[in-house]
Amino acid sequence: MKTMGIRLAVVLGLILAAQALAAQEQRVPSAWTPATPSAQGQPRGYVEYQKFCSQCHGQGVGKPGTLALADKYKGEKPALLEKRTDLTPEIVKIFVRNGISVMPFFRKTEISDADLDAIAAYLTRNNKKP
Amino acid sequence: MRIPPGVSSKDFSSALQEFEAAVGKPWVFTSDEDLDLYRDSYSPVWNEDEEPIPSAAVAPDGVEQVQAIVRTANKYKIPLWTISTGKNLGYGGSAPRLRGSVVLDLKRMNRVLEINEKNHYALLEPGVSYFDLYQYIHERQLNVWIDPPDPGWGSPVGNSLERGGGYTPMHDHFDAVCGLEVVLPSGEVMRTGMGALPGAKTWQQYKYGFGPHVTPIFSQSSLGIVTKMGIWLLPPPEAYLSGTVMVWKHHDLIPLVEIFAELQDSGIIRGTTSFASPFWLGPPNPELDSLRASGSVKPLEDYAERKKIPYWSLPLPFYGPAKVVAAQWEYAKEKFSSIPGVTFQDGPSHRFPLGAEELAKIPDTVPLGIPSLHIFSLLPPGSQGHIGFSPILPMSGEALLEAMTVFDRVHSELGAGRAALVVLTSFPRALVIIDLFPVERNVERNRKTREIYRRLIKEAAAHGWGEYRTHTTFMGDISNTYSFNNHVLRRFHETIKDAVDPNGILSPGKCGIWPKHLREEKA
Numbered sequence: 001m002k003t004m005g006i007r008l009a010v011v012l013g014l015i016l017a018a019q020a021l022a023a024q025e026q027r028v029p030s031a032w033t034p035a036t037p038s039a040q041g042q043p044r045g046y047v048e049y050q051k052f053c054s055q056c057h058g059q060g061v062g063k064p065g066t067l068a069l070a071d072k073y074k075g076e077k078p079a080l081l082e083k084r085t086d087l088t089p090e091i092v093k094i095f096v097r098n099g100i101s102v103m104p105f106f107r108k109t110e111i112s113d114a115d116l117d118a119i120a121a122y123l124t125r126n127n128k129k130p
Numbered sequence: 131m132r133i134p135p136g137v138s139s140k141d142f143s144s145a146l147q148e149f150e151a152a153v154g155k156p157w158v159f160t161s162d163e164d165l166d167l168y169r170d171s172y173s174p175v176w177n178e179d180e181e182p183i184p185s186a187a188v189a190p191d192g193v194e195q196v197q198a199i200v201r202t203a204n205k206y207k208i209p210l211w212t213i214s215t216g217k218n219l220g221y222g223g224s225a226p227r228l229r230g231s232v233v234l235d236l237k238r239m240n241r242v243l244e245i246n247e248k249n250h251y252a253l254l255e256p257g258v259s260y261f262d263l264y265q266y267i268h269e270r271q272l273n274v275w276i277d278p279p280d281p282g283w284g285s286p287v288g289n290s291l292e293r294g295g296g297y298t299p300m301h302d303h304f305d306a307v308c309g310l311e312v313v314l315p316s317g318e319v320m321r322t323g324m325g326a327l328p329g330a331k332t333w334q335q336y337k338y339g340f341g342p343h344v345t346p347i348f349s350q351s352s353l354g355i356v357t358k359m360g361i362w363l364l365p366p367p368e369a370y371l372s373g374t375v376m377v378w379k380h381h382d383l384i385p386l387v388e389i390f391a392e393l394q395d396s397g398i399i400r401g402t403t404s405f406a407s408p409f410w411l412g413p414p415n416p417e418l419d420s421l422r423a424s425g426s427v428k429p430l431e432d433y434a435e436r437k438k439i440p441y442w443s444l445p446l447p448f449y450g451p452a453k454v455v456a457a458q459w460e461y462a463k464e465k466f467s468s469i470p471g472v473t474f475q476d477g478p479s480h481r482f483p484l485g486a487e488e489l490a491k492i493p494d495t496v497p498l499g500i501p502s503l504h505i506f507s508l509l510p511p512g513s514q515g516h517i518g519f520s521p522i523l524p525m526s527g528e529a530l531l532e533a534m535t536v537f538d539r540v541h542s543e544l545g546a547g548r549a550a551l552v553v554l555t556s557f558p559r560a561l562v563i564i565d566l567f568p569v570e571r572n573v574e575r576n577r578k579t580r581e582i583y584r585r586l587i588k589e590a591a592a593h594g595w596g597e598y599r600t601h602t603t604f605m606g607d608i609s610n611t612y613s614f615n616n617h618v619l620r621r622f623h624e625t626i627k628d629a630v631d632p633n634g635i636l637s638p639g640k641c642g643i644w645p646k647h648l649r650e651e652k653a
C-alpha cells in the first residue's frame with residue numbers, strides 16, 4: 001500500500017527522522033544490499049538476526065523497528081537492538097513470541113526455539129557480566 | 131486440548147498421531163502456547179468468541195508429507211487451513227476462517243527450485259519468502275528482478291494466490307503465475323498448464339496448456355494445496371525514472387485519470403502508482419475538515435493555491451532503457467499538458483545495478499524490486515495493526531470522486547471521522563481503493579470497526595463496486611454481494627467444491643464457500 005496521501009503528510013516527517021537517524025548512526029548497508037557483511041565465521045545468532053530481524057531493526061534508512069525505538073527512547077538508549085547492553089534473553093523471547101504494536105508474533109516454523117535462543121544470546125553478548 | 135468442530139476427541143487424537151508419523155513430532159503443534167502463534171495478530175475479533183483460533187498446526191516438509199496429511203484429514207474429516215508464509219496481515223494473518231481448523235503451515239517447504247535467466251521465471255515452493263528469493267538471486271548475481279509487495283516477509287506463493295499486487299511492471303502477481311503443482315483434496319498431485327504433459331519443457335513458459343484453464347481456480351480458493359508455483363520475473367531494467375504530475379482544481383482529477391489510463395493501457399506506464407490529495411485522501415486534518423464541511427470545493431481550491439499544495443498529484447514510475455524512460459516522461463508531460471495549470475516535478479531516477487552506497491540512501495526500495503519492511507514505518511506510531519477494505523473501482527475520476535463522497539459519508543454517519551483512502555493502480559483498467567481501519571485489542575472498538583466495514587461493503591455493492599480480497603471475518607459478507615442471478619456464481623463454486631472435496635476438508639469458509647455439511651449453519 002503505497003500510501004501517497006499518508007506519505008505527503010506524515011512520511012515526509014518520518015523520512016526526515018530516518019535521515020537524521022542514519023546520519024547519527026554510522027551508516028552500513030542493510031542486510032539486503034550487495035555489501036551484506038559476510039555471515040561466514042559469524043555466530044548463529046548473528047546469522048538468524050540478519051535473516052529475521054534486521055529488515056526492521058537494522059541500520060540505515062527505512063527500518064521501522066529502529067525508527068520506532070529511536071522515537072521511544074529519544075537517545076536514552078540506542079535505537080539499534082544490536083547496540084543495546086541491557087536486554088535479557090527473556091525479554092527478547094517475549095517480544096518475538098508476543099509481538100508488540102505492528103510487529104506480529106513469530107511462529108516456530110519461522111524462528112525455531114533454538115534460533116531464538118541464538119538470537120537472544122547474540123543480542124545480549126555485550127551485556128556487562130554481573 | 132482444542133478440537134475441530136464436529137470431530138470426536140478420540141478421532142482427533144488418532145489424526146494427530148498420524149500427522150506426527152507423517153512429519154515428525156516436533157512439527158505438530160498442539161500446545162496453547164504454540165497455537166497462539168497462529169492467531170491473527172491484526173485480528174478485528176481478538177479475544178471474542180468468533181476469533182478463529184486453530185486446534186493444531188502441522189508443518190510438512192515435502193509433497194509426500196502434504197499428501198499423507200490430506201489422506202488423514204479425509205479419514206477423520208479434519209478441516210485444514212493452508213498457509214505458505216502466513217503473513218497475510220490485514221486479511222487474516224496465519225489464522226483460519228473456521229475456528230478449530232488445523233493450520234497446514236508450509237513455511238518449511240522453502241526451496242527455490244529453478245530460476246531461469248533467459249526466459250525470466252522461477253519455480254518455487256510455498257515457504258520461499260520475498261526476502262529469501264531476493265537473497266537467493268542476489269547471492270548468485272542472477273539476471274532477474276522480482277516484484278515484492280510492500281512487506282517482504284510474505285511469499286510469492288501466498289501473495290499471488292491471494293491475487294496481491296506490487297509496484298514494478300510485474301505488479302499484478304496472479305497474472306505472473308505460470309503453472310502450479312497442487313495436492314488435491316483426494317491426496318492426488320496434479321500439475322496445471324503445460325505441467326500436465328509428463329516431461330514438459332515449457333511448464334513455466336506457457337500458462338494455458340490444453341483444454342479448460344484451471345490454474346485460476348486455485349487462487350483465493352479452497353480446492354487444493356499449492357506445493358509448487360511458477361512465477362514470471364522481470365529482466366532487470368536499465369533505468370528507473372519518476373516524475374510527478376500536479377493539478378490544482380478539484381475536477382482536474384477527471385482528465386488526470388483519463389490520461390493516465392491511456393498511458394497505462396498503451397504500456398507507457400508499467401509500474402503501480404497512486405492518486406493522492408491531501409484534501410481528500412490524507413489523514414484527518416482539522417483545518418481541511420472544516421473547509422470541507424462547507425460542502426463546496428472552492429475553499430479547498432483556494433487553500434491549495436494559497437499554500438501551493440497541489441490538489442491532486444500523481445507520481446509516475448518508468449522502467450526500461452534510460453533513453454526510453456526519459457522519452458516516456460517527456461511524452462507523458464506532453465499529454466498531461468492539456469490540463470490547464472498542470473505542473474510537473476522530476477523525481478528520483480536510478481541506473482541499475484545500484485551501488486551499495488546509493489542503495490543505502492533509499493528508504494523505500496520496493497518499487498526497485500528489493501523487498502523491505504519500510505511500509506511499517508508509515509503506520510501511525512503505537513498502531514496495533516489494521517484491516518483493509520479494498521473495493522475495485524472503474525479507472526475514472528468520476529468514479530473516484532463518487533466513492534470518496536460515499537465512503538466519507540459512511541465514515542462520518544457512523545462517527546468515524548472521515549475516510550483516509552489509498553488509491554492504487556495495481557491492476558489494469560481498474561483502481562483499487564484501500565480504506566484502512568485500525569484494529570485494536572479492544573472488543574468494543576473492534577465491534578464498531580466491523581459495523582462500519584459491513585456498512586461500506588453494502589454501500590459499495592449498491593454502487594456496483596466489489597472488493598478484490600478481504601479479511602477472513604468478512605468473507606461471507608463479500609461473497610453475499612457477488613449475487614448476480616440468485617448467487618449462481620457461489621452455487622457454481624459450491625458444486626465444484628462438493629465434487630472435488632466431498633468431505634469439505636480444505637479451508638472451509640474461504641471466500642464464503644463452505645462445504646456441504648457446514649453450508650446451512652454458516653449461511
Ligand SMILES: Cc1cc2nc3c(=O)[nH]c(=O)nc-3n(C[C@H](O)[C@H](O)[C@H](O)COP(=O)(O)OP(=O)(O)OC[C@H]3O[C@@H](n4cnc5c(N)ncnc54)[C@H](O)[C@@H]3O)c2cc1C
Binds near residue numbers: 212286
Ligand atoms: C502494512 C501492510 C502492507 C501491505 N501491503 C501489501 C501490498 O503491497 N500488496 C499486497 O498484495 N498485500 C499487501 N499486504 C497484505 C499482506 O501482508 C500480503 O499480501 C502478504 O504477502 C500475504 O501474506 P503471505 O504472502 O504470507 O501469504 P499467506 O498468509 O501464506 O497466504 C495467504 C492466503 O492464501 C492462501 N494460500 C496460501 N498458501 C497457499 C497454498 N500453498 N495453497 C493454497 N492456498 C494457499 C490461504 O488462503 C492463505 O490464507 C500488506 C499488509 C500490511 C500489514
